[in-house]
Amino acid sequence: MYIKQIQYRAFRNIERAEFSPDTGFNVLWGDNAQGKTNLLEGIYLLGNLKSFRASRNGEFLPESTGTAHLSARVSSQQVERRLELSIVSTGKKVRIDGKDLRSSRDFFGHLRPILFSPEEVNLIKGSPAGRRALLDRAIFQTDPLYLERAQEFERHLRQRNLLLREGKPAQELAPWTEGLIRCGARLRWERARYLAEMTPRLREVYGGITDNREQADLVYREGEADEEALRERLREELDGKAERERRLGQTLAGPHRDDPLFLVDGRPLRLFGSQGQQRSFMLAFKTAQIMDLESRTGEPPVLLLDDMTSELDRHRQGYFFRFLLERRGQVFITTTDIQPLIKEGIHQGKFFRVRAGSLQEDNPERGKYDG
Ligand SMILES: Nc1ncnc2c1ncn2[C@@H]1O[C@H](COP(=O)(O)OP(=O)(O)OP(=O)(O)O)[C@@H](O)[C@H]1O
Numbered sequence: 627m628y629i630k631q632i633q634y635r636a637f638r639n640i641e642r643a644e645f646s647p648d649t650g651f652n653v654l655w656g657d658n659a660q661g662k663t664n665l666l667e668g669i670y671l672l673g674n675l676k677s678f679r680a681s682r683n684g685e686f687l688p689e690s691t692g693t694a695h696l697s698a699r700v701s702s703q704q705v706e707r708r709l710e711l712s713i714v715s716t717g718k719k720v721r722i723d724g725k726d727l728r729s730s731r732d733f734f735g736h737l738r739p740i741l742f743s744p745e746e747v748n749l750i751k752g753s754p755a756g757r758r759a760l761l762d763r764a765i766f767q768t769d770p771l772y773l774e775r776a777q778e779f780e781r782h783l784r785q786r787n788l789l790l791r792e793g794k795p796a797q798e799l800a801p802w803t804e805g806l807i808r809c810g811a812r813l814r815w816e817r818a819r820y821l822a823e824m825t826p827r828l829r830e831v832y833g834g835i836t837d838n839r840e841q842a843d844l845v846y847r848e849g850e851a852d853e854e855a856l857r858e859r860l861r862e863e864l865d866g867k868a869e870r871e872r873r874l875g876q877t878l879a880g881p882h883r884d885d886p887l888f889l890v891d892g893r894p895l896r897l898f899g900s901q902g903q904q905r906s907f908m909l910a911f912k913t914a915q916i917m918d919l920e921s922r923t924g925e926p927p928v929l930l931l932d933d934m935t936s937e938l939d940r941h942r943q944g945y946f947f948r949f950l951l952e953r954r955g956q957v958f959i960t961t962t963d964i965q966p967l968i969k970e971g972i973h974q975g976k977f978f979r980v981r982a983g984s985l986q987e988d989n990p991e992r993g994k995y996d997g
Pocket of ligand 1: 637639640659661662663664665685687689690962
């Protein structure tokens with residue numbers, strides 16, 4: 627899977643930009659606040675319809691008004707498609723090959739970008755919501771329907787919480803409790819199943835980064851069980867908390883309260899992890915995610931690496947760049963300083979200089995490595 631060509635119009639500080647990326651490495655380099663991350667964000671939006679850093683549509687628009695347009699020609703499994711996204715402050719509209727889509731569901735899966743950004747490392751020590759989001763985003767990349775199932779769960783959760791807050795009697799709550807158990811057990815099952823497949827890879831990669839001096843693990847509840855057993859378990863949890871739920875007016879058990887455990891040598895990183903361990907863990911998580919997605923879809927996903935050099939030391943960078951250089955696949959890397967990338971061997975591909983929201987192809991090292 628790769629982007630053949632991409633266009634931006636009136637998107638953040640990018641008035642108009644258009645480029646044809648390399649099928650391998652693409653380095654977007656320039657000073658701070660020039661628009662490098664905005665360029666990555668545009669790609670991320672074309673894959674996920676949701677940003678990694680903004681929640682309101684208005685934030686994408688210059689002066690918060692007008693319409694932003696993003697479009698890309700994407701090649702996947704030998705099929706080329708044109709993905710288009712228009713954003714106004716009140717919503718988003720999507721088209722594929724010039725046709726309006728009624729549901730965003732049909733938009734997903736044509737471009738699957740995986741992002742590695744420095745801010746994400748903080749999720750490991752932050753609130754459980756961040757760790758859940760990391761896991762949920764990874765699952766959504768493998769199965770876009772996961773989003774719909776998560777939304778269905780949210781709907782039941784909101785309604786059940788409302789009834790709890792209003793102190794409604796048990797019989798009025800019952801259908802929502804049943805729905806919540808059904809949807810909640812399903813989400814737990816999908817999370818456990820995903821992790822059962824990806825954690826062996828994560829352990830292996832983490833071992834590689836630390837020369838097998840440390841062992842990583844990611845534990846989500848008790849692991850995989852069949853859906854029926856998970857339903858029974860959630861029902862018991864809710865029964866046990868019924869009184870407190872009434873008092874507090876909220877649902878106290880379910881996938882929205884779970885906290886996936888990120889462990890090194892059996893100890894939670896959240897409590898005991900050093901900065902270095904958190905970074906290594908995130909690197910291993912992302913690498914395992916890439917490998918997993920690649921084996922499921924049969925083609926490498928598009929990688930977006932936002933300013934990695936600021937976050938990883940030479941050893942970890944070296945490990946990751948060796949992995950990237952060995953695989954096929956399209957990669958977009960932003961940086962203020964290209965020298966460390968060139969030292970790691972990333973001198974093939976295309977270099978784009980980013981200045982005040984515009985970009986120009988410009989390889990400062992051209993010629994040096996030819997032949
Ligand atoms: N909605 C918007 N309208 C106009 N300009 C915007 C909008 N949102 C962000 N910007 C501008 O985009 C620039 C930031 O771009 P970006 O975050 O891509 O920087 P960057 O090149 O990645 O920098 P750094 O290296 O510091 O991460 C800033 O100049 C900011 O003012």
